[in-house]
Amino acid sequence: MPSSSNDTVAVAVTTGNAPRRGIPPLVRYLAIRLGLTALLMLGVTIVTFTLTNLVPADPVQAALGEQAAANPEIVAKFRAENGLDKPLPVQYITYLGNVLQGDLGTSTQTRQPVAEELAKAFPATIELALSAIVFSALIGIGLGLWAAMKRRKFTDQVIRVVSLIGLSWPTFWLALVVYYVFFFLLGWFPGSGRLSPAAMPPPQVTGLYTVDSLLAGQWSTFGDAVYHLILPASVLALYTIGLLTRFARSAVMEVLDMDYVKAARAKGLPKRKVVLGYVLRGALVPIITVLGLAFGSLLSGTVLVEKVYSWHGLGEYSFSAATKLDLPAIMGVGLVVGVVYIGLNFLVDVLYGVIDPRVRVS
Amino acid sequence: MSKALLTLDKLSVTYRLPGRGKLTAVNEVNLEVQPRQVVGLVGESGCGKSTLARAVCGLEPISSGSIHYGDVPITKLGMRKRPADQMRIQMVFQNPYASLNPRRTIGSQIADGLRINPDKTTWSVANLLEEVELPAEAQSRFPHQFSGGQRQRIAIARAIASGPELLIGDEPIASLDASLQAKIATLMRKLALESGASLLFISHDLAVVRIIADDVAVMSKGKIVERGPVNDVWSHPQDAYTQRLLAAIPKVDGLGTLPG
């Protein structure tokens, strides 16, 4: 009996396995996910719609001026224009039908297509949140890794205290303090807005000024955009840095205890290779999960920073939509954030697959 | 011949795998356990031993065939309370660190077993502890205050407390230190038989099965390939797989013979 054949027995146990036929599992998985996503979005729209209509206030009053609101003719026209004269279920179905055709409706405030307004507000927020998350990821994961390597030592304690303190600031206040200090007192950074008033926004491709200016080859605009991003992005990032540092530390620490790290060291690999190739790689899956979640919360956290930095993004848009009962706008924001959230989860799942081959197979 | 205590008739258990696949972990198995008999179930990792044991306890759904406990058919436990007539089947698990609730004293956990014993006068917590060679004072302690071997004895005491007619041990000795394994296994046999129960003892340590079992069943890839009195199987294995299995056991003869 050749000894090597013995080992194959364990695998052969799956002989009871039914042959896999039909749609490849990955496609199936994607299809199911997509279906679930659609259902979830449907849920989001229903909830938003119901909630907004529960608000005991009339969008007419919020949208029309004193005199106009007193004029029944104008009010009737406003209602008709915005479909508010129909029963709620009809309004909802109409809305849904339009959304399926890519029409998110028209803002009751500005009478502009919500999709267009979102196309302006969304990239601003994404640019801010993306820079913040990149910033947090680099610093947070770095600090976490460092703390884990020095576990229980002085460095670890210092990093711990610093990251916990970073988690403790009320963003809205910090945003203003930072603006006051770094713009007003020190003058190190430019004031409000995404670009200097003199600068022209680059031709819109993605809506992210940094990316668009690079695409257009406008280096000075790129510099200006980055310069304006630094303060708000750092303020936003502070919380996530703290969060990621703590998280990366414990994820890395767990991996450090794994046999495969011991094995890698026993192989005589250089330290850098062990840390980046083995340790970080092993800790990446949970870190990415948190990164996804953190990005999601960053998106909704921007509202407080956007106010101070005159960063006219999704946060400000949703705030004014909600306070002015701009129903299509609220629904639009709900949809966009929902899509981003689900897209993010999807991205995270895809990344799992890229990082972890075990996920790829099933 | 008296009626079998446990009868498996062409039992199959199938797992659904992620995606479309299915895995038949137990494949048309016939097996009988007689009253007051110790049956050893051996086979390599993943061959379906645990699945079989869990199905007997009603923890896995049966995909075809049947399990009868006396005349009672065993069905999946699901989310209901376990029927009283099935509670005579009890199990001792593999991992002594996971089989006791860390937040409750061992005394109260053994008392859980006593509560369902139809003959409440047979045992008390104290004499059960004594039976597994632990002092009675131990009952007010928590599981983490015991070593693995001690915990496994507590788990046995709890199972015995319920007055089982069939005791199933799913690799109860696998995670214990070598020097303890044989002792715990023998203790289990002793207690089961003393209290009038049968024992289905699952292990991949063939040497231990050999000393405590009356009958042995050899399982491979979801099927039982050989079944018979332990010494017959040991000395005249019929199935090729059993032969290979037995040949692979290293002997402690100090001669440097490589097994297999």
Added chain:
Amino acid sequence: MTTDVLATRAKRRRWIKISPSFRTPLAITGMVIALAWVLIAIFSQWIVPFNPLAQDFPRLQPPSAEHLFGTDQVGRDVFSRVLSGASISLPLALMLVAASMILGGVLGAIAGYFGKAVDEVIMRIADLVFAFPTIILAMVIAAALGPSLTNAVIAMLIVSWPAYARVTRSLVMTARNQEYVVAGRLLGNGPFTSLRRDVLPNVISPVFVLAMLDVGTAILLLAGLSFLGLGAVPPTPDWGAMVSDGVQQFSSWWISAFPGLAIFTVVMAFNFIGDSLRDSLDPHTADAVQGRAM
């Protein structure tokens, strides 16, 4: 001192596992600060030098011996307001966290233990709330029910329970397959007995630690809502609302700086405690706590 009490309690009942490693300088600092604030919250009525609502003083006075933290834009003593603010923000944040923990914990435990359809329904609802922009929900609820701290808490409760549900669910899903839970079922425990006796006590401590870590976040969020005018009703001395007042007059920095610092210190204290607690948990449960949403 308090840590010792906790530790001995833990030895007795071990519901919440606190190892001696919890007694670090960090945890003690956190406990001391938190305790101080709790005391202030309890006794604020008696220790404030002035009525926090009275507009008796010249407006916008910088900090002085009489008004340690100055006066605000309508002539109230900021020091008194910051102190009495503790009795508003702290209990609310604690209540909110407790309520989300209970609501999310119970739903998550049921979802995790029973699985199947129950799980699907509960978790899809949780997904829905997750996918929903938090601030919008809070704003719409505040708009619908009118701004008030209670409504802000309700809004936040609606958005915060899923985090607990997820964590509890995943813990329960692991725990329900633990051998001792199965053993209990074999000994005749019904599902609810099993959940209560075998499952929940063993998952409660990570959920509790999560809650501790969340107190800070809850205070920050409540303050954020007040800042947006969706929380505390004036003239309630709520810290978030005070910061909000103050940022209008930023040169009168004391109006926002002191409530801002108050928020900061409380949140920091709870973060210190929560983090130390998490540290003293074993790595696997700590994992689950970390993996939650924020």
Added chain:
Amino acid sequence: MTETKTGLSIKNLEVTLGTMKEPKQIIHGIDLELIPGQITGLAGESGSGKSMTGLAICGILPENARTGGSIDFGGRNLLKLPERQMNQLRGKEIAMVFQDPTASLHPMINIEGQLTDHLRVHKRLSRKAASARALEVLKLVQVPHPEAALRKYPHQFSGGQLQRIAIAVAVICEPSILIADEPTTALDVTVQAGILRLLRTLCDDLDLAIMLVTHDLGVMSSLADRISIMRQGLIVEEGDRYSILTNPQHDYTKALIDALPRERSEDDDYVDPASVDSSLLDAVELVPVIRDESPSLNDELLGAKIMEDPEERKEESR
């Protein structure tokens, strides 16, 4: 054989863990000789310091470890060697195989990566050359379909195959010393038999000095040339395989051999409960231990006997 392999000799090795304030000595001065072409078995109860000895040889003890004595390899004391030089020896001259192959291979790096990364560092080979060498070694350890295996990931293999791969990782740089820490404990007997054969073959063909850690006396008996028995950080008995297994001198060794399942005589159906040797169980004094981590399986059992100082015991249990 192109080069003569060097052996390794451990003299009075001590390992202390824990903080300076609360030191915890794990190994209390042991001597061990690893000879090329020979398998030295290290047996002993759980927690006796077997793995620590292996880690000490590789120089990958926990960070807070302090060592005493010497580990002499080719005239150099490994314990005193600077980290950089030690790193050049690790993997190249001294290799290690761990107990659980599923845990010791990185789940996210393919087999080729894990086989060749240290090879390329140590031998400065090109990617291609390293790949060719990897294929060669996979054939040597008898992994089926070696070409395809290179691009697979650990989860696509069975435990036995993985352990073969882990052994391949260890021997790819042609080391002199191989430390195998319970290499078959996680495997089935049939698979174990294959690995045992492989280790024997490798030892003979590559002239390796193997240190085999195990607590399975069966494995010891099949493979080890010499056996050392360890307990509580001390080597209590040492000798050639046959004499240790047939004629144990030390009480602990006797107890171990005693604990082996003995055959029943043909004619009795039941084991007489009275005949069960429960002396070991009786000996267990019930000492409550309070710890949060799982105690190692058996140290408490015998620990109670070895710790004379009750105060020390208390310290231990906190």
Added chain:
Amino acid sequence: TACAGSNSPSNSGGGDGKSLVVDASFDLKTADPNRQYETTGSIVAKSLYETLLSFDGEDVTTPVDGLASYEMNADNTVMTLTMKGDSKFSDGSDVTVDDAVFSLERVQGVKGNPSFLLDGVTVAKTGDDTLTLTSAEPNPALPFILPNPALGVVNQEVVEANGGSNTESDAAEGFLNTESAGSGPYMLESFDAAAEVVFTSNPNYAGDKPAYDRVVLRNVAGPTQKLNVEKGESQVALDLNPDQVAELGSADVKVISNPSRYMIFLLMNQDPAISTVTSDPKFMEAVKNAIDYDKIVDMAGKGSVQPGGVIPSIFVGALDAKEGNARDLDAAKKALSESTYKGEKITLNFPNDITVQGLSLQSVAEAAQAQLAEAGITIELAPAPVATELDAYRDGKETIGLWYWGPDFPDPSNYLVFAPGELVGLRAGWPADGDPAVTTLADAAKAATGDARAAAYEEFQKSLNATGPFIPLLQPAQNVVTSPTVSSVITNPVWTVDLALIK
């Protein structure tokens, strides 16, 4: 035509070719002049479009010629406008009488917020350069209405080419949000209702070339505006509240403070179904006497005043503050003891997410609450987002409300809405027969012409002060803060600020 070269480089002011940054808190919805009716919208429309009549600088007492000159017939029913004919649209075409007629009809036709300005008015072209506005009722306010930027004249040809019309089917708003089609001093470079509007000077503008070629009007929150202008990041800040202005003291900036056109008032519901307390005249008297007007004005800072009646100080017919309500705590307590009030909590509703000239209504509410408490009246504050609260306010459901009124045009007739049974009167639950005496005076004021108007409106306000449910509290200051490089900014109650006049 020779206008192409009209932008001669020899203009006055030091801002040649420079650009100007103006920070404002936006309430901007559109750049379509005929649809906008918001503060920011007026600033934008004023810069891009010209109106038929206008005001000179900050004086709103006399309408002056704009694109046209006007004549009113004796009974104030027909207004004849004669186009001056020297203006050109930014595309170089002439501004004609057709454009004017089209624009006015468009305001009416689109049924937007400003449509009411021309309610009951018929627009007709009567000649090559004349048009008439005919009203059925006498409409003496019309000359004061026409300068409103909402009545800006758009280029009919361009607007119609882009879907525009003077009916409800008009679809030119989207176009007008990307390009302007007017004859004003500026053209639209870019427009983002949420973020910023950028203007470039109109080469075909007939008037004096503005000092700044490019103006960026940015949406910036109050506190940030202050830091920006102090730092020189922006040159003009429009929405600083008085406290922020006061803090500027030492800073190197200039402050222009004027009383604004807004009037903040309390209303007490007269409908017994809503509250038997607030409809009690004695209770009303108590409240009027309990409010500390001076303290509120003080709190609102420099430049703000107490309006004597509902009409702000800057308009014809305004009452002097001395003739308004005053604090008399004893009288308040006495009146209170005679009232049905038993110490119960009375809610005070107000919108908490808007500011009036940077002043949040919340601080006014808090001050009033504290002052009423001194007289023994317990007030519970009930803030809400304006969208929610407007409903209750406009439906007359509030017990006590704190609101403000901004005039639609600078004429006292605008304030007749406070009379019983009128728009705002009804919001205080004040029915048409609520107080015949006030009604009579209101009718008299409406009918009065010429110099008699001022006196008639004063009488109306006095009786309103005495028995009406409104308590005018405050006319906050309009503060414009500029950096030293800016030498002059002219504010105006109708369009806040004319960007083209900033020097």
